[in-house]
Amino acid sequence: MDFQPTEEQRLLRRTVREFAETEMRPHVREWDEAQHFPTELVPKLAEIGLMGIQFAEEYGGAGMSAIEYCICLEEIARVDPAIALSLAAHNGLCAAHINLFGSPAQKERFLRPLARGEKIGAWGLTESTSGSDAAGMRTTATRAGACWVLNGAKTFITHGRVGHIMVVMAATDRAAGTKGITAFIVEHGTPGMSAGKKEDKLGMRASDTSEVLFDNCRIPADQMLGDEGQGFVNTMAVLDAGRIGIAALSVGLAQGAYEAAVAYARERKAFGKPIGQFQAIQWKLADAATKIEAARLLTYRAAFLRQRGERTTLESAMAKLYASEAAVKVADDCVQIHGGYGFVKDYPAEKYFRDVKLTTIGEGTSEIQRLVIARRLLTRA
Numbered sequence: 001m002d003f004q005p006t007e008e009q010r011l012l013r014r015t016v017r018e019f020a021e022t023e024m025r026p027h028v029r030e031w032d033e034a035q036h037f038p039t040e041l042v043p044k045l046a047e048i049g050l051m052g053i054q055f056a057e058e059y060g061g062a063g064m065s066a067i068e069y070c071i072c073l074e075e076i077a078r079v080d081p082a083i084a085l086s087l088a089a090h091n092g093l094c095a096a097h098i099n100l101f102g103s104p105a106q107k108e109r110f111l112r113p114l115a116r117g118e119k120i121g122a123w124g125l126t127e128s129t130s131g132s133d134a135a136g137m138r139t140t141a142t143r144a145g146a147c148w149v150l151n152g153a154k155t156f157i158t159h160g161r162v163g164h165i166m167v168v169m170a171a172t173d174r175a176a177g178t179k180g181i182t183a184f185i186v187e188h189g190t191p192g193m194s195a196g197k198k199e200d201k202l203g204m205r206a207s208d209t210s211e212v213l214f215d216n217c218r219i220p221a222d223q224m225l226g227d228e229g230q231g232f233v234n235t236m237a238v239l240d241a242g243r244i245g246i247a248a249l250s251v252g253l254a255q256g257a258y259e260a261a262v263a264y265a266r267e268r269k270a271f272g273k274p275i276g277q278f279q280a281i282q283w284k285l286a287d288a289a290t291k292i293e294a295a296r297l298l299t300y301r302a303a304f305l306r307q308r309g310e311r312t313t314l315e316s317a318m319a320k321l322y323a324s325e326a327a328v329k330v331a332d333d334c335v336q337i338h339g340g341y342g343f344v345k346d347y348p349a350e351k352y353f354r355d356v357k358l359t360t361i362g363e364g365t366s367e368i369q370r371l372v373i374a375r376r377l378l379t380r381a
Contacts, residue, residue, distance in 0.1 A: 046117025070248035077252030089158035094121025122163030160210035192217030203354030295323035
């Protein structure tokens, strides 16, 4: 693996960073306080390729690599993790699921508008009684002639209200357990599909999160995604890649918190000198910088292996686990370095602190990551 970024990757990082600084930073607090998902930002994200980062140009995507996907999410999360979360859900879950397992006709109809930013994607796995136990879902899909009829509810769905195209997992054969789950593509506005409760979240507040309800929602049979009964297996493959995205988001969030802490340590004075000259502060900054670099390398390794077409279940889980928990520590220390000012909204420290916790929960909790890692280690030949 070559650890040196290409000139194109350096340019990409500069481009996305400049975009985040100019188009996003002035509005971060406003979006957060209003819990406003900035749909007005979507065309601008699409213009620089961020709504279809890894998808082929033939479907309207930017055709970037897995490592370049990480760079994009890092730079957006450095300024506003909530927007990076939305990009990860759109690119890494909904659109990725269609890209991996959709038919050519489905890609043409659904992936193209997603990749071009004309429509926003959502992905429905989690339910109120089946989070980590995804196989215990209650949402069902029953065949009815040329249609499937969906009944149930999904919860904690990113873009549950603002999304246009949703990939939904449902049980088509309860007796078959994980082998009886199938994925479907559902367009918002389909009769029987509606948005439920909008969640009032601790952090990531600019990223829309709500329930999605299905009440005798009829969809054409050709909107089944992948083979019948393969939804759970395909979901696990989507999550392997998606966890790399959350790891990259965590790295970017940690980078933003670290930079805020460094800036404050240089300007804040105590006992007649900048607090950055005190060893207690220096050690926190040194630990933060080291954790960020370690998390970035784990994330890029997983992305590099995925780029080569290798299975990355172990590497993705390791990257997601370490990067998310490292980011929690960095954000915590950022608040501590700011002291009382870390506890108020005038400084960015408190928002990083609120936003970061979700990285250890979404797309598989830290506990699930440890379970995945241990199982892979114990089943190695």
